[in-house]
Amino acid sequence: MQEKEAKLDLSTVVVIADIVSDETEERSSEWRHDLEKSSLGTVAAITQAIESLGISALHLSSLDALTERASQRFPGDVVLSIFGGERSRNRMALVPAICESFDMRFIGPDVYGRVVCQDKEISKMLASQCGMITPWHRIVRNETDLDRLGSVPFPVVVKPNMEGSSIGISERCRVEDSAQMQEIARELLREFNQPVLVEKFVGGREVSVNVIEACDGMEMRFAEIKIAGHPHYFEGHLFGMEAKAPWIGLEVTPLDEKIAEQDIGAISRLLETVGHVGYCRIDGKLFNGRFHFLELTPDAWLDPEGAFAQSFTYCGWSYSQVLRSILASESVNHRRPASNG
The missing domain is CATH 3.40.50.20 (Rossmann fold)
Structure with a gap:
């Protein structure tokens, strides 16, 4: 700072x-x-x-x-x-x-930015256009779409397209075959009344890119999430609501592996494309030395024990400094038009 x-x-x-x-x-x-x-x-x-x-x-x-x-x-x-x-x-x-x-x-973000970030299909399209690695994925808007997916690279993750905080995502959403995929997709379509995303599962390390906009650029910190006592858990498991909702037994540590420069550049281009975000968390997997984009969260959990805050406090910031920088990000944005009301 x-x-x-x-x-x-x-x-x-x-x-x-x-x-x-x-x-x-x-x-x-x-x-x-x-x-x-x-x-x-x-x-x-x-x-x-x-x-x-x-x-x-x-x-x-x-x-x-x-x-x-x-x-x-x-x-x-x-x-x-x-x-x-x-x-x-x-x-x-x-x-x-x-x-x-x-x-x-x-x-x-403004209204547009919020909707873009909430819609995983749109945010993945923008991420890919900005040069980020995005896993294979398809959108399912109704049960008929399940018959038109073609060849699916199992294992895949089946999840609601417009939810956050792992709503609707449990360990059983990681499926190994078509029968499992169709069962979970149909349940999610009925329960959440929204499209379902089918996405190739990516192993590797569970990481987050945590960003606060500043007048002279962006403060960017990289964190890894681990299950205590199981350092390789996310190689074959989801970071779903079983772990995320109670937030018990999780460890957040500074990432000890450097993110590739082309991935950092792609992250910056994505944020520029979305527009002013203030602060955000980009979730992904670090696999074979490259960052694989999963989703963009502009309302990252701000609890002192959360990944966003800890990614900064582990680097010497106080929690109050984190909040101050988030508040200061409001002045960075000069692009919102005035209301016509």
Whole structure:
């Protein structure tokens, strides 16, 4: 980080975060739709870190509350959204849509950027065009499409196309044959009412590229996720909701292998193509020395124990510094047009 930090042009950070209704509920249910919601502990950590910077933090838990706040047009407000929502393919775009409608400043992608990132099919197409290695994949929009997939390079992963936080992705989504693939795909089509992505499984190391935009470029950190006591677990297993939802027994460490320069260049081109992201996490596998793109997450989990925060704190940053840099990323963006309202 720069030794001298510029003063942030804001007075209140409006943290919009819907809360998991019952944290005692069994976290391994693959049909849960609320895994992108936040815990009270995560929200408390974020607001406390913001307040330690001498900035007010206001937590709002609903879109109605955000709309009411936006209508009051406080000039010093900046919105930080970790809103998850449920059962809507547009849910991750709702907060920036409200902010744009009221000319309210916010951190992260605009409506278009959110939709592009949420749709795995589109984000993979853009990643490939930018030069990133993307595994073989096909989209299944209905059961009839299953008969038109042609030759499938098993093993493959079957998962919802527009979900995050491993919603709908369990270990049994890694399938070895056509019968398994069709069974899981049909279940996901019925349960989530959205297209299903069939993607070649890639072994290797589970890694994430963690990015915060800055005025002079991007802060980029590389982390590896491991299962404690099983360093090679992800060679043959998914990073699914069984591991991700409870976040128990996971280790996040700085990546000890250099990412190829052509992959770093492709990552930068992808982010430029999507547009302003503020902060984000790019998930992938490191296989045979190359980064294989899986998905782009512009609302990375900001808990102090998460991969995003730890990728920076392991490099000497404090958690408050991570939040400060995320807040500062709002000023980087000068491309959002004013509302016509």
